[in-house]
Amino acid sequence: MPLRFNLVVGGTLFALAVFVGLFAPWLAHTDPVMDANLLNAEEPPSWTWWFGTDAQGRDIYSRVVHGARISLTVGIVSQLINTFIGVSLGLTAGYLGGWWDDFVNGLTNLMLAIPSLIFALAIMAVLGPGLTSLLIALGLTNWSFSCRIARASALSLKSQGYVQAAKVLGYGNLRIMVTQLLPNMLGPIIVIGTLGLGSAVLAEASLSFLGLGVRPPYPSWGSMLSEARDQITTAPWLSIFPGLAIFLTVLGLNLLGDGLRDILDPQSRSTRV
Numbered sequence: 001m002p003l004r005f006n007l008v009v010g011g012t013l014f015a016l017a018v019f020v021g022l023f024a025p026w027l028a029h030t031d032p033v034m035d036a037n038l039l040n041a042e043e044p045p046s047w048t049w050w051f052g053t054d055a056q057g058r059d060i061y062s063r064v065v066h067g068a069r070i071s072l073t074v075g076i077v078s079q080l081i082n083t084f085i086g087v088s089l090g091l092t093a094g095y096l097g098g099w100w101d102d103f104v105n106g107l108t109n110l111m112l113a114i115p116s117l118i119f120a121l122a123i124m125a126v127l128g129p130g131l132t133s134l135l136i137a138l139g140l141t142n143w144s145f146s147c148r149i150a151r152a153s154a155l156s157l158k159s160q161g162y163v164q165a166a167k168v169l170g171y172g173n174l175r176i177m178v179t180q181l182l183p184n185m186l187g188p189i190i191v192i193g194t195l196g197l198g199s200a201v202l203a204e205a206s207l208s209f210l211g212l213g214v215r216p217p218y219p220s221w222g223s224m225l226s227e228a229r230d231q232i233t234t235a236p237w238l239s240i241f242p243g244l245a246i247f248l249t250v251l252g253l254n255l256l257g258d259g260l261r262d263i264l265d266p267q268s269r270s271t272r273v
Contacts, residue, residue, distance in 0.1 A: 007259025013252025017245075021068040028062035033217045035059065042235045052237040054227065056217075063219040064241050070220040072249070074134055074213075075201035081139030082200070083193045086146025091177050091185075093147075094154025104147065111144040117203055124212045134213050138203055142196055149192050153185035187264035191257055198253030205246050221246050 020027060037057035045052045051060035093104035111119075120137040127133035157163065158181065166176050207213045208222025216223055221242040228238030 004259060004262070006255040007263065010252045010255025010257070010259055013248055014256050017068055017072060017249045017252065020065055021072045024065045024069050028059070028065040030059045030062045032058060032063040032066040032219050035062070042231070042238075044235075045237055051241045052235070054235075054238055055231070058217075060224075060237065060241055063224060064221070064245050067219040067221045067224060067242060068245065068249075070131075070214055070218065071201055071204055071222070071246075074131070074138065074204040074220075075197055078135055078138035078204070079142075079193060079197045079200045081135070082141075082143040082196060083146050083189065085140070086143035086148075087150045087182075087189060089143070090147035090150025090152075091154050091181060094151040095158050095177055095181060096173065101151075104151070108144045108147050111141075116141040116199075117206060120203060120207060121210075121212070124207065129212045129215065131214055134204065134207060137207070138200055142199060142203075145192050145196060146189060149188045150185060153188060154181055157181050157184055191261045191264060194253060194257035194260055198250040198257070201253070202246065202250050 035058060040049070040053050040057040041055055043049045043053040043057075049059060049061070051064060053059055054063070089104045089108075093101040119141045123137040123140065124133055127136060154177075163176060163180050166180050171179070204213060204220070205222030205225070208220045209226045211223075211226060213222055214220045216227065224242040225239055225246075228235070228242070231238050
């Protein structure tokens with residue numbers, strides 16, 4: 001397999017998903033919510049209805065295309081929150097050490113011991129369903145991996161000569177962490193963030209499937225699967241196309257993260273060759 005096969009295929013799949021989400025109003029030829037016609041209910045895929053229609057006569061293609069916007073927005077925003085929390089905690093814990101390092105380590109171990117989806121379900125049970133609650137729940141439950149990576153990087157970098165030189169020049173702790181340590185740990189953080197984005201998209205679909213995400217009739221891939229589960233045998237296209245969208249997006253993100261790791265971490269690449 002070529003070295004950058006994962007990077008090219010994964011990047012293409014993810015870029016395609018982002019393109020669909022950004023240009024959904026121009027790519028979809030019907031409104032995913034308002035254009036419902038019971039006379040066209042549960043039409044199978046055809047030249048008129050590319051992905052078929054649902055029980056309300058809405059175009060599945062338009063709903064999948066618009067669902068990309070919601071699913072990717074939730075995944076990207078929640079992963080940005082996770083990365084910010086994890087990097088902030090890990091960077092400060094690794095550099096400062098002491099009781100703060102012990103506290104962050106204990107908190108990270110606790111988060112790793114609790115399945116992130118279970119924790120997100122608990123938060124959603126308190127906050128209730130909805131887009132804002134979904135962003136908060138997913139943004140607070142998957143930062144432990146970024147924290148571990150940032151802490152390990154800070155521990156290995158803080159003894160480097162350029163960090164000691166910055167101390168001699170009178171740089172404060174915050175300035176050293178932001179200007180000296182953070183730029184040198186961006187590689188692994190980008191990799192873990194890309195892989196985490198795939199998990200965030202999958203978690204959003206799982207919570208929406210359980211009815212805790214975006215409220216119907218607005219489409220997200222997970223809620224579309226939830227609506228289609230009763231017609232899995234009579235109208236399989238209702239679940240095939242949103243399920244395929246989730247599969248290809250998560251596959252692309254995982255391949256992209258693996259390809260970025262090959263480029264940004266040559267040591268891991270050499271151990272697999």
